[in-house]
Amino acid sequence: MKFNYKLKRLCGAYYGHPLTNETTGGTRWSGSNVVYDSSGDLLISSVSNRIQVLDLRTHTVRTLPVESRSNVRCLALSPDDAILIVVDVKNYALIVNFRRGIVLHRFQFKRKVRQVLFSPDGNYIAVTHGKQIQVWCAPSQLQKEFAPLVLHRTYTGQADDVMCLSWSSDCSVIAAGSRDCSVRIWSLHTTRNFEPVTLSGHKRAIVGVYLIGNHSGRVETCYSVSEDGTLVSWECKLKEGEWDVDHQNRETPPEDSTDDASFWSVKSRHYFHQDGADVSSVTYCERGQLLAVGFSSGLFGLYEMPSVSNIHTLSVGNNQLVKTCVLNKTGDWLALACPHSQQLFVWEWRSETYVLKQRGHAYGMRCMAYSPDGVIVCTGGDDGKLKLWNATSGFCYVTMEKSHTAPITAVAFANASVVLSSSLDGTVRAHDLYRYRTFKTFTTPTPVQFLSLAVDPSGEIVTAGSTDPFHIYAWNLQTGKLLDILTGHRGPVSDLSFQGNGGILVSGSWDGTVKLWDLYKGNVPTESLQHTADVVCVTFRPDSREVCTGTMGGILSFWDVDSAKLKFEIDGRRDIAGGRKINDRMTADNNASSRYFTSVCYSADGSCILAGGNSKYVCIYEVSQQMLLKKFQVTFNRSLDGVLDELNSKNLGPGGPIDDHADSGDDTMYNALQLPGARRGDDGSRSSRVEVLTLQVAFSSTGREWATISGEGLHVYSLDEDMIFDPISLTETITPAAVESKLSTGDYIMALRMALHLNEFALVKNVLESTPFDSIAHVVRSIGPEHLERVLQYVAKVMADSPHIEFYLHWCLELLRTHGIHMDRNRGNFMRAFRATHKCVQTKYDELRAICQENKYNLDFLQDHARLLLTHEESEKMKVEDYRE
Incomplete structure (x- = not known):
């Protein structure tokens, strides 16, 4: 069995990073900007500290093999799609080769970074650096350098933090909007008699600023948008005799130039009135002359410039903050991101259709299950919704909104077309995957809360374990009737598992016992396996001869089913231990609270077992040798609690550790209550770090991938598909000429293999058609x-x-x-x-059918026309014969 599993994708969330909301107990999400590539077919988004690349043409998603230190705050992609700049909330930056997914360099900025923007020619990078702007020379994409970032110049003059940036089309001028309600314009290179211009005309912080040039590239217009919905159009006028310099060719004006400077004036003002909602994001497409504005109430509008004519005004949901919006270069597709609901939209405004519409679980995932064929992944969340994900593309294609009214605790597939879910609302529901509806609801005589779920291999019997009373309920899936209530546990039933080739049910409970039930012989357990700690997970081996149990003591116990005897144990406390929480008053080595597994799963051949729990690690053990084969760390995100093993002494204060997670969130709170004497609004909600946990692990039926659920979403690990043995190696002798030679000699098999190695479409097409x-x-x-x-x-x-x-x-x-x-x-x-x-x-079938039907109608028409002609000729002949007579 291979163990070179790599993270393939992070499903469940395509935008934002989580923060626990202490007011509601759920999860609150924030996020960064999203960017298009030069073609407009790829959309790059951040999820926690990872980067997702969504292909809008093939409708697939992949996760780049890079991780930042903390949650990502802003992204920037070079015009040639070669360099990707990733900056996290701690102002650490990654310079990534986007095509290969390799980190070229790491860099730390000294002050808070809110936006990074490449110049149109790709030679410079502008960075908001607190109240300053830093312009750096763009790094090389071909090789790693000791110091790839070279500072070109630092621009100052703003009284408050800089919020947004804009380049002119000829890269000679740069503009910045600040929180001090002003826009400041600088020249990139040294220019004699040039003075930076400050444009003041807003009453709130600037959200977006855009420089518009004429056909020669000289800046003539500037658009600025503030939080209160004010759009100001500024016009640049040249005084008589002013020179027009091309800054790319020379940096000083000619000798006969005058010292007169240009001046800016307000050309027009426009206001976006959206019932008191603030402007949260704005984007402008110069090619299509379109302006898109997102509001804090969930509305977004599309306007035609420079007339500011409203084209569309739609809503993505009530009170859904539109954190970022961006138009592609052609202006056809508008991408919108809402961090609170983890929604990511791509809207084609001309046809008024969605190119992409994805949304994660509102309060995080809780359970998951693979379909029997491994094609579908079903997840249940704390929001009571059930989602179906395509395991190949990584997209959610069905969301069952009204599945449950409380958090879902477990999901299981009865067969390829039926999935069941249990919830804390006291129901177990069966869902049809053909019609995407709930067709059965299983209830109990008295209200209970279900904690575990299992379905027998035949898909006929459904069992669920409750928290209080400590019973196991069994129903018939076809009739929906309650068959039996299994009693005997003295604690909540934490996990259930069915035997693969029989009717034996194994149940684990917090009372420290594991019981084996034969559902066909009555409600009396056949065996009871005693443990020294609370049992939190159980599972059968695929051959049904062995049971693995996990306890809160961090011990994995393996029991023989026939004799009900303990075979051996694996102590996993040292393997799973790791990670110190912010409020821990002891080191990670001395903290035993997190040293236990909460989910276990056998591999398809039963030789290995996958275990994850209250830690950042997932372990794979070889059962017969009782040894740890490999240990995976699901995340290195320092914004989560429990990732670091040691506590930095500089973060210690008089009252204990200082948690600086508040600095990692958004410092702009829209629609918040303004308190007297406060600079920012306060809606009363408080947030803390999300603890890193692996709630559930599961192997796919194909055996080539496994998945686990954490606070960030669904992590899917897959084997490297390139590591497949091929008897033919790609050498210098395999050339297009060699392929043609094999075709001429009639060796079509070797010609096809060589063409597949060269991977050229025209060459493979020639081989296929020559066969x-x-x-x-x-x-x-x-x-x-x-x-x-x-x-x-x-x-x-x-x-x-x-x-x-x-x-x-x-x-x-x-x-x-x-x-x-x-x-x-x-x-x-x-x-x-x-x-x-x-x-x-x-x-092809539809095209041929249409052609055949058309030909059939044409033939029928010709046949009828010929019949009419014959009839007409016969009648004419009869008339002639009658005339002769």
């Missing part, structure tokens, strides 16, 4: 599993634009005949290619 029709079956049988998915993708891609429909249909048929069983067993790996092929075949 004779009768040789397709022989070539398909020689394709190994390492190349099967790529061949299927190439066939679908070539078939989409090819007129040889029958030829490529034969390729598809032979691939399914020869490798259909392998693809069905590993459908999670082939689902994307199979769906692409199915879509292409369906498209």
